[in-house]
Amino acid sequence: MAETGTPKVPFGIPMRQAHFAFGRQYTPLNHGSYGTVPVSVRAAHAALQADADAAPDPFIALEFHARLAAQRALAAEALHCSDVDELVFVPNATTGSDTILKNLVWNEGDVVLCYELVYGSVAHGLSWLEETRGVEIQVVHPEWPLPDNELVQIMIDAAMNVNAQPGKRVRLAVVDTIISMPGLRIPFERLVPALQALGALVLVDGAHGIGQVGIDLDVLRPDFFVTNLHKWFFVPRGCAALYVPKKHQELIRTSLPTSHGFTPKRRLGVSDEDGESWVEMFDFTGSDDTTAWLCVQAAIDFRTQVCGGETAIEVYSNVVAQRSAGVVASVLGTEIMDLAGSCIRECFFANVRLPLELGTEMDSSNGKVNPKHAHAVVGWIKAVGVRESGFYFQTCLYRGAWWWRLSGTIYVEVEDFRKGAEVLKGLCERIQNGELAKQITTTY
Amino acid sequence: MRILHDGPPTVTAVTPFGREMRQAHFNFAPSYTPLNHGSFGAFPSSVREYQRTLRCETEARPDTFIRFIYPRLLRESREAVAPLLGAETDEVVFVPNALTAINTVLRNLIYRSGDVILYFSTIYDACLKTIQCLEETTRVKGYCIDLMYPADDDEIVDLFRTAILEIQSQGRSVKLAMFDTVLTFPGVRFPWERLVPVCREYGILSCIDGAHGVGHIDLRHLAQVEPDFFISNCYKWLMVPRGCAVLYVPYRNQALIRTTYPTAEGYLPHAERETKSSASYFVNLFDKVSTIDTTPYICVIEALKFRDHVCGGEERVRDYCKTIAREGGELMAAMMGTEILENKTGTLRDCCFTNVKLPLEIAEEQQGGGYRGKVPAKDAKAVADWITKMTVDEFDTFIATRYYAGAFWVRISGQVYLERVDFEWAANVLLDLCGRVRNGILHLS
Numbered sequence: 001m002a003e004t005g006t007p008k009v010p011f012g013i014p015m016r017q018a019h020f021a022f023g024r025q026y027t028p029l030n031h032g033s034y035g036t037v038p039v040s041v042r043a044a045h046a047a048l049q050a051d052a053d054a055a056p057d058p059f060i061a062l063e064f065h066a067r068l069a070a071q072r073a074l075a076a077e078a079l080h081c082s083d084v085d086e087l088v089f090v091p092n093a094t095t096g097s098d099t100i101l102k103n104l105v106w107n108e109g110d111v112v113l114c115y116e117l118v119y120g121s122v123a124h125g126l127s128w129l130e131e132t133r134g135v136e137i138q139v140v141h142p143e144w145p146l147p148d149n150e151l152v153q154i155m156i157d158a159a160m161n162v163n164a165q166p167g168k169r170v171r172l173a174v175v176d177t178i179i180s181m182p183g184l185r186i187p188f189e190r191l192v193p194a195l196q197a198l199g200a201l202v203l204v205d206g207a208h209g210i211g212q213v214g215i216d217l218d219v220l221r222p223d224f225f226v227t228n229l230h231k232w233f234f235v236p237r238g239c240a241a242l243y244v245p246k247k248h249q250e251l252i253r254t255s256l257p258t259s260h261g262f263t264p265k266r267r268l269g270v271s272d273e274d275g276e277s278w279v280e281m282f283d284f285t286g287s288d289d290t291t292a293w294l295c296v297q298a299a300i301d302f303r304t305q306v307c308g309g310e311t312a313i314e315v316y317s318n319v320v321a322q323r324s325a326g327v328v329a330s331v332l333g334t335e336i337m338d339l340a341g342s343c344i345r346e347c348f349f350a351n352v353r354l355p356l357e358l359g360t361e362m363d364s365s366n367g368k369v370n371p372k373h374a375h376a377v378v379g380w381i382k383a384v385g386v387r388e389s390g391f392y393f394q395t396c397l398y399r400g401a402w403w404w405r406l407s408g409t410i411y412v413e414v415e416d417f418r419k420g421a422e423v424l425k426g427l428c429e430r431i432q433n434g435e436l437a438k439q440i441t442t443t444y
Numbered sequence: 445m446r447i448l449h450d451g452p453p454t455v456t457a458v459t460p461f462g463r464e465m466r467q468a469h470f471n472f473a474p475s476y477t478p479l480n481h482g483s484f485g486a487f488p489s490s491v492r493e494y495q496r497t498l499r500c501e502t503e504a505r506p507d508t509f510i511r512f513i514y515p516r517l518l519r520e521s522r523e524a525v526a527p528l529l530g531a532e533t534d535e536v537v538f539v540p541n542a543l544t545a546i547n548t549v550l551r552n553l554i555y556r557s558g559d560v561i562l563y564f565s566t567i568y569d570a571c572l573k574t575i576q577c578l579e580e581t582t583r584v585k586g587y588c589i590d591l592m593y594p595a596d597d598d599e600i601v602d603l604f605r606t607a608i609l610e611i612q613s614q615g616r617s618v619k620l621a622m623f624d625t626v627l628t629f630p631g632v633r634f635p636w637e638r639l640v641p642v643c644r645e646y647g648i649l650s651c652i653d654g655a656h657g658v659g660h661i662d663l664r665h666l667a668q669v670e671p672d673f674f675i676s677n678c679y680k681w682l683m684v685p686r687g688c689a690v691l692y693v694p695y696r697n698q699a700l701i702r703t704t705y706p707t708a709e710g711y712l713p714h715a716e717r718e719t720k721s722s723a724s725y726f727v728n729l730f731d732k733v734s735t736i737d738t739t740p741y742i743c744v745i746e747a748l749k750f751r752d753h754v755c756g757g758e759e760r761v762r763d764y765c766k767t768i769a770r771e772g773g774e775l776m777a778a779m780m781g782t783e784i785l786e787n788k789t790g791t792l793r794d795c796c797f798t799n800v801k802l803p804l805e806i807a808e809e810q811q812g813g814g815y816r817g818k819v820p821a822k823d824a825k826a827v828a829d830w831i832t833k834m835t836v837d838e839f840d841t842f843i844a845t846r847y848y849a850g851a852f853w854v855r856i857s858g859q860v861y862l863e864r865v866d867f868e869w870a871a872n873v874l875l876d877l878c879g880r881v882r883n884g885i886l887h888l889s
Contacts, residue, residue: 091734093734
């Protein structure tokens with residue numbers, strides 16, 4: 001039951017010091033990449049691991065299934081999925097998405113529709129389909145920021161164009177809840193029904209999902225859905241949920257990798273006490289430490305009892321990101337990625353443009369960045385920022401400009417981002433003064 | 445505790461194997477008797493502490509650690525494990541477990557009509573499931589060689605050759621053969637070194653399921669034997685935490701591995717792959733797959749240190765595990781009046797498992813109303829499962845019991861934390877449980 005409570009410790013630096021264990025010299029502004037867990041969840045995790053070590057066989061072979069079922073039920077409740085047997089755990093969203101892509105049987109004329117900012121590994125999974133299954137990948141190029149109405153229309157038009165071609169159809173569409181880089185909320189609640197109405201199966205990549213954005217699977221009814229619990233839900237790394245409604249489970253024949261729970265076709269339909277259910281197939285996919293999967297309760301306890309509930313977390317995280325973005329934009333003298341009619345900022349991310357200008361091959365003077373070095377900027381800022389200042393900046397090059405993606409969380413404050421912005425400003429000045437260019441030419 | 449392994453090792457005195465080793469270095473519950481190392485492995489306190497340190501470091505600075513420190517530690521780990529396979533560093537990558545590795549190899553290959561994957565009936569169940577899945581989705585078919593133990597090595601090689609010829613006579617061709625270093629059940633050494641040259645002779649790819657491999661048997665000659673693919677778990681016999689296996693792919697075969705499972709950052713489609721050397725593509729492919737806890741991969745060096753300094757070296761560990769399994773098994777067989785599983789040439793026991801028969805007989809047919817001390821064949825599996833469960837529920841251990849080849853067998857794993865008295869105790873437990881079975885105390889419905 002969501003409470004609009006008050007956290008036991010104020011959000012921001014007090015929360016960071018009381019409940020997290022970051023290094024003293026480290027300012028964590030990039031929760032979006034790898035997440036982290038509060039100390040109480042780490043303790044719960046360590047206790048589970050100790051249990052496993054004390055008596056490995058009973059823990060893994062006998063007790064795990066029931067324990068896991070309870071945790072899956074908690075995740076299902078949080079995602080408003082009333083049938084818990086439509087929800088399994090996998091190590092991460094990439095595995096979940098790839099399980100879908102590699103299980104579907106692809107026919108001549110099948111097309112996958114996605115936009116250019118689909119997550120990198122998913123894009124590679126699609127590339128693999130193209131190479132090995134002859135599937136056509138139709139990539140759309142919306143220019144963010146753009147109004148939601150426009151984005152939805154672009155996707156609908158693209159799907160209709162494919163369907164209008166003889167012998168072709170959009171078999172699968174891939175959309176996100178929140179795009180990764182830049183960090184952009186997507187109107188997925190509109191895209192899913194719109195694309196389904198055109199006959200497509202829709203895979204929703206909710207890697208950035210549970211704990212950040214409201215997800216109601218009973219209402220949304222996507223064909224496939226994945227979300228990482230180890231990002232915004234404070235569960236330890238290696239835990240994601242994969243949702244496949246009962247009507248599609250026959251399409252997803254195997255876990256990735258295939259394991260004991262796979263039931264060969266010739267055994268299906270035969271009453272077989274030894275046969276495992278679809279859900280059980282995902283219980284054990286090779287020996288691994290899946291104690292993270294048993295930490296959902298501990299994460300929920302922290303979120304309700306210490307943080308005061310989902311709404312409290314959501315409000316603070318969103319506000320701190322957006323307010324900080326304003327301050328950062330001010331320090332950098334640039335702007336926040338935004339547009340009226342777009343929901344991109346209705347999440348815990350904000351994207352602020354870096355004060356760098358992309359030059360041309362001919363003209364890289366006056367502090368402009370040589371196009372040959374454009375991608376190196378991102379890596380340089382990451383490495384130097386971390387090495388010199390304890391700030392890790394997650395930036396990307398998008399349509400000719402560099403953007404810093406800020407991650408709002410309960411353990412950061414505007415002041416953290418302001419300090420980061422000062423450091424980043426200095427790094428950008430050094431780039432403008434040619435430091436990066438000199439390093440590249442001397443190194444390579 | 446340092447993370448980076450660039451100081452002189454702290455030399456600790458070698459700890460005697462058995463109870464002392466267990467108490468000083470392992471974390472089993474005091475009342476638990478760990479007789480089944482082969483299933484899920486176990487790792488010592490020093491490795492556990494090291495893993496905790498790694499996890500602390502990760503949470504202290506997630507991006508810094510994962511992006512900048514981890515890659516170097518990963519490379520060091522690969523450098524440390526490669527020599528155990530007689531391989532070069534860039535022929536060895538880490539994956540979470542053997543199943544992932546096997547799926548990676550089998551699913552990357554391209555199968556044509558008539559292609560066959562050859563395997564034995566003793567194949568690990570999940571590997572069989574993988575082949576069955578491939579039968580449904582690709583053109584490949586599996587071909588099973590029936591194998592019943594005790595079997596001699598010559599017999600196995602003959603059966604293998606016969607199967608290949610049979611398949612060829614059907615106008616089909618063996619694309620790949622998969623077999624073990626040490627079987628899961630029964631726990632016996634398998635003559636894999638003899639089958640690899642046969643594969644080469646017939647142009648068959650050999651894929652070795654060495655789940656019980658690294659740390660269990662000496663594999664420094666592996667690269668010389670020249671299998672096409674080799675997989676081994678590190679979290680079993682190398683005392684690394686769960687979630688770590690190695691995939692060995694010699695340079696000549698790396699171009700066959702186009703994607704990880706799942707497909708991730710490192711994947712490039714054909715045209716772009718051509719621009720990189722296959723070695724650098726292969727290594728890069730597995731460097732960063734998807735977000736999981738990869739601390740087990742970088743615990744290898746710490747585990748090897750423990751085995752060197754505290755256990756006195758790899759050879760000493762392997763020798764003890766093998767010897768204690770052998771002697772312990774003999775002791776159990778003597779106490780129960782039964783036998784251990786062995787073939788005529790004595791090669792089965794060249795590993796760290798022992799397989800001991802239980803003092804239970806199968807009834808010819810049910811004599812109305814009861815079976816007088818014998819087990820009806822139809823109840824055999826249930827009896828075996830009951831015994832296994834009772835070892836957990838009543839005796840706080842786990843003795844894997846199976847009905848096989850007309851008798852009941854248990855598989856016990858030798859390890860450095862066990863000694864004779866543990867096997868003696870196990871025999872008494874089994875005598876107790878078998879007695880109850882014979883007295884018909886079982887409720888099997």
